[in-house]
Amino acid sequence: MTWIWGTFAGGLFFYFLIKPLFFEEPSLAILFITFHSIVVLLILTRYQMTLSLLLIAGFLTRMCFLLWDIYGRHIYELPHSGTDTEGYLASGMQIAGDLSLLTSDIYGGLYSKVLGVLFFLGPEDRIMGHYLNVLIGMTTLLLVLKILKEWNIKSAVQNYCVAGMAFFPSALIFSSILLREALISMLVVLSFYCFMQWYQSLRLFYMGAAVAIVLIGSVLHSGVIGILVGYAFLFIFYNHEEKKLVFSVRSVVPFLVIVMAALSMTIVSMKNIPFLGKFAFYMENSQDLYKIASGNDSTDAGGSAYLTSLNIDTLWEVILYAPIKMFYFLTSPLPWGWRGFSDAASFSYDGLIYFVLLVLVVIKFRDQVMNQPILLGLLVMILTTVFIFGIGVDNAGTSMRHRYKLVYLVAMLAVFVIDQMMKGKEDRNTG
Secondary structure, X not given: OHHHHHHHHHHHHHHHHHHHHOOOOHHHHHHHHHHHHHHHHHHHOOOOHHHHHHHHHHHHHHHHHHHHHHHOOOOOOOOOOOHHHHHHHHXXXXXXXXXHHHXXXXXXXXXHHHHHHHHHHOOOOHHHHHHHHHHHHHHXXXXXXXXXXXXXXXXXHHHHXXXXXXXXXXXXXHOOOOOOHHHHHHHHHHHHHHHHHHHHHOOHHHHHHHHHHHHHHHHHOHHXXXXXXXXXXXXXXXXXXXXXXXXXXXXXXXXXXXXXHHHHOOOOOOOOOHHHHHHHHHOOOHHHHHHHHHOOOOOOHXXXXXXXXXXXXXXXXXXXXXXXXXXXXXXXXXXXXXXXXXXXXXXXXXXHHHHHHHHHHHHOHHHHHOOOHHHHHHHHHHHHHHHHHHHHOOEHHHHHHHHHXXXXXXXXXXXXXXXXXXXXXXXXXXX
C-alpha cells in the first residue's frame, strides 16, 4: 500500500512541476494512469500466487468499470452514477481553478475538495478522479487482507474473503465512479485497523488514531460516527488482563453517559458541530427526527421508497420501529417492492448478500460472537451505525449507497465467525 500511494504521490508531484510546459490534454491523464497502473500490477505480484491473481483481477475489473463509466455511459449508465457524480466533478474542477474555494462551502464538501487538489496537482481530467477511487478501493481490500492476516485467519478463508470483496458488484461500482462512498469505506476500515492495534497492544496512540479517522469519515457523512459507540463499548468494558468483557457499575455508568450524550444530539442544534454536518442539514430538533424516521420527507426516489406510511411521533416509537427500518436498510429492495428486473438484480447482488452474512452471524452469535469480545464490539459498531442510517434512509437506492460504507466490517465479522467455525471443526476432528 505504501508503494502504491508513494509512487502515485510522487507522480503527481513530478507532473505538477512540469505541468506549465504542457497544454491540458486527455492523453496526458491516460498516460499517467497507464504508467502508474503498471506499477500497481507489479506491486500486486508480490503477494502469494492465489491472492496476487485475485488482487490483479480485481484491479483490472475496476479499471474496466472506470473506462465504461467514462466512455460507455451513453450505452448504459452504471448504477448510482449520475447527478451526484457530475456535481462532485464540477465542484472539483472549480476548486482546481480557484484554491480559495477550499475554505468555503461547496457541493460535495471534503470529497470535492480532495478532487480539486488532485486536479490542481495532476492532469485536470475526470479520469484522474475515477482512478483515485480505484486506488482507494484496492487500498481498502489490502487493509482487509492485512487485518485478516494479523488475526491469523486461515489462508483458505482469506482467499474466499478477498475473492468476494474483489468482485462484490457494489464494490466494483463504487470504487470506479465519482462518489465518496469508496473513500468513506476506506476510512472506516483504516480506523478499524487502528482500533485492532489498540485492542492487541493497549497503546492509546492507536485508539486516538482510530477515533480521529472515524471523525474524518463523519465529515464526509455523519452516519459513520456510530462506529465510535462500538469503540467506547470495548474501551470501557474490555479487560485486557482477563481477556474478557467485565460489566460493573464503574463501567456501565460511563457507557450509558456516552449513549445518552449521543441521544441528546437529537434535541440540540448541530449546526456548529463539523462532524455532524449531515445531521444538521436535515435535522434541527427532535420533530425533524420524527419526520425523517416516518419518511415524511421522502421524495419516493424514483419509486424505491419504503415504509413511508409509518407515523412516528416520539423517541420510543423511533426505537420501536428501528429494527424494521434497520432490516429494510440492509436488504432493500425486498421482493415485495420490486419494480422490475433492476430491483431484482440489486437485491440479488447486494441486499441478499448482507442478509445471508448477518443471518450467519445471528445463528452463530451464542457459539462464536458472544465469546469473542472483539467480535461483539464489531457487532455493536455495525448495529449502531445501521440504526443511524436505518432511521434516516427510506429508499432502496440510498440504502445501497450507505450500507456500502459498512460492507467490509460486515464481511470481516462474518469471516471471523467462519474462521472460528472451521478451527473448531478441526479441533473436534483431531480430538
